[in-house]
Amino acid sequence: MEGKACHAQIIYVGLQTDVLTSNMLINMYAKCGLVDCARKVFDKMPERSLVSWNTMIGSLAQNGEEQEALTLFIGMQREGTTCSEFTVSSVLCACAAKCAMFECKQLHAFAIKAATDLNVFVGTALLRWYVQNELYEEALVLFHKAQMMGLEQNQFTISSTICACAGLAALIEGNQVHAVLRKTGLGSNIYVASSLIDMYAKCGCIGExxxxxxxxxxxxxxxWNAMISGFARHAHSLEVMILFEKMQQMSMYPNEVTYIAVLSACSHMGLVEKGQKYFNLMIKEHSLSPNVLHYSCMVDIFGRAGQIHEAYEMIKNMPFHATASIWGSLLSSCRVYGNLELAEVAAKQLFVLEPNNAGNHILLSNVYAANKKWEEVAKSRKLLKESEVKKERGKSWIEIKDKVHSFMVGERNHPKIAEIYSKLDHLVEELEKLDYKAETAHDLHYVEEGRKQELLRHHSEKLALTFGLMCLPSNAPIRIMKNLRICGDCHSFMKLASSFTGREIIVRDTNRFHHFRNGCCSCGDFW
Incomplete structure (x- = not known):
């Protein structure tokens, strides 16, 4: 109100055409969240300085008007106004917020041409955009380029770089960034430290x-949430409960994110009653409204415990429509417990919500097979073959000596692939002596049995495991990352391999972490 009174006084004395005064008005309105008022002042200016453009573009970007910020930047270029690092940074932030990949790439090229791409503000915005769009390798390249140029790092560039390491599960790279933190003193920053916790957890190093x-x-x-979520991701459910109680003792009250981790922990341990208790506690004691992720956890809790009908009732009574992840959780539970009736209900919904996800067809086919419905298995396979649904190719990667090695299913291009296949064949022979048998029900390719066994043998995680056994020290854990859910055959294979080799094998798939030790998996064979 006082600001508008000042604006009226400025008009009264005739200072509204003064550039400096108008810039101050734009800034004032923007900081008060009155972007429309700021824009009116900007539009009425007879002439504008660089500060005018920067203030207006920055205001639009910070107040959720990303498209307007981009449009104004284009207008600035057309008027021939030279932009600054701040201008490019603001527009990049706007592009990152609206995930405008094409515009961001154009802006990056513009920044390079204007020699501003390695300015700390522009670099921070670029890093943020790369990470938001899961272009993790590009983010790391930019970070190393900035290091070589001797540019100063800040908490935002470091945080984004750590997120890139987490996305790639690049542990060695993450360790190197952590070393940079120790030199710069940024490790004590609470947000950087939270990113570090998340990175180590996603790289399979929950101890670190x-x-x-x-x-x-x-x-x-x-x-607190970063650590609790990390423990939950690794099925360290007891630690989750301990930290949950401890944070409240220290007057730090849980929020929606905390409860997602706690409910996930209850699911991993099969604690139905405790899960229900926390779900009710969240609503009644902490006045939090459950969202779709909390309901998904509850469906998972009931499903993991074999209470399939209770899980279905939870879905029917939710205050909003169930997502694909919720129906997927129900279908996974039906696969484990062989509930054909509800598997078909869940699959029907998933075929609508995720028409291009071949994994749902595979899960349903596995339920048919478990119920000895061989005619339905054949129909399911034929339907998948004739449809346009394409199964995403499996890809796994492993980090060896500061280099990430990727393997596709049936990989042929790795320089040591012949040696890897030879070693894998030998490992399969040894595991067959321990009663390993390829579970061909997990492969829906319309081919003969022998070909299916060959396809299963060459799954990407098996190739990554073999390469890890070849290259890593005998006492080092083998950490493998995968772009899809691990199949039942590979899961059984990893359990036996951990027992035979005496190695700890850690696999991160799209669902969770699997810690294989001495023939057992941390997931309890439910994923």
Missing amino acids: AYIVFHSMEERSIVF
Whole structure:
């Protein structure tokens, strides 16, 4: 109100055409969230300085008007106004917020041409955009380029780089960034430390994540959530419960993110009653409204415990439509417990919500096979073959000596592929002595049995495991990342391989982490 009174006084004395005064008005309105008022002042200016453009573009970007910020930037170029690092940074932030990949690539080229791509502000915005669009390798290239140029790093560039390492599960790279943190002193920043915890957890190093957590005295809710979520991701359910109670003792109250992790932990341990208790506690004691992720956790809790009908009732009574992840959770439970009736219900919904996801057809076919409905299995396979649904090719990767090695199913291009196949054949022979048998029901290719066994043998995670056995020290855990859900055959294979080799094998698939030790998996054979 006072700001508008000042604006009226400025008009009264005739200063509204003064560039400096108008810039101050734009800034004032923007900081008050009155972007429309700021834009009116901007549009009425007879002449504008670089500060005028920067302030207006930055205001639009910060207040959710990303498209307007982009449009104004284009207008600025047409008027021939030279932009600054701040201009490019603001527009990049706008592009990142609206995931405008084409525009961001154009802006990056523009920044290089204008020699601003390695300015700390522009670099931060670019890193953020790369990470948001899962272009993790490009983000790391930019970070290393900035390091070579001797540019100063800040908490935002470091945080984004750590997120890129987490996305790639590039542990060695992440360790190197952590070393940079120790030199710069940024490791004590609460947001950077939270990113570190998330990175170590996603790289399969939950112990290192806890070391970072324990080293920090200041702990925000984001920080607590990072550690609790990390433990939940690795099925360390007891640690989740302990931290959940401890944070409240320290007057840090849980939010929606905290409860997602806690409910996930209950699911991993099969704690139905405890899960229901936390779900009700969330609503009644902490006045939080459950969202779709909380309901998904509850469906998973009931399903994992074999209470399939209770899970279905939860879905029917939800205050909103079930998502693909919720129906997928129900279908997975039906696969484990052989509930054909509800498997068909869940699959029908999934075929509508995810028409291009071949994995749903495979899960339903497995339920048919478990119920000895061979005619339905054949129909399911034929339907998948005749449809336009394409199964995404399996890809796994493993980090060896600061280099990420990727393997596709049936890989042929790796320089050591002949040696890998030879070693894998030998490993399969040894595991067959321990009663390993290829579970061809998990392969829906319309080919003969022998060909199916060959396809299963050459799944990407088996190739990555073999390469890890060849290259890593005998006492080092083998960490494998995969772009799809691990199939039942590979899961059984990893369990036996961990027992035969005496190695810890950690596989991160799209659902969760699997820690294979001494012939057992942390998931309890439910994923």
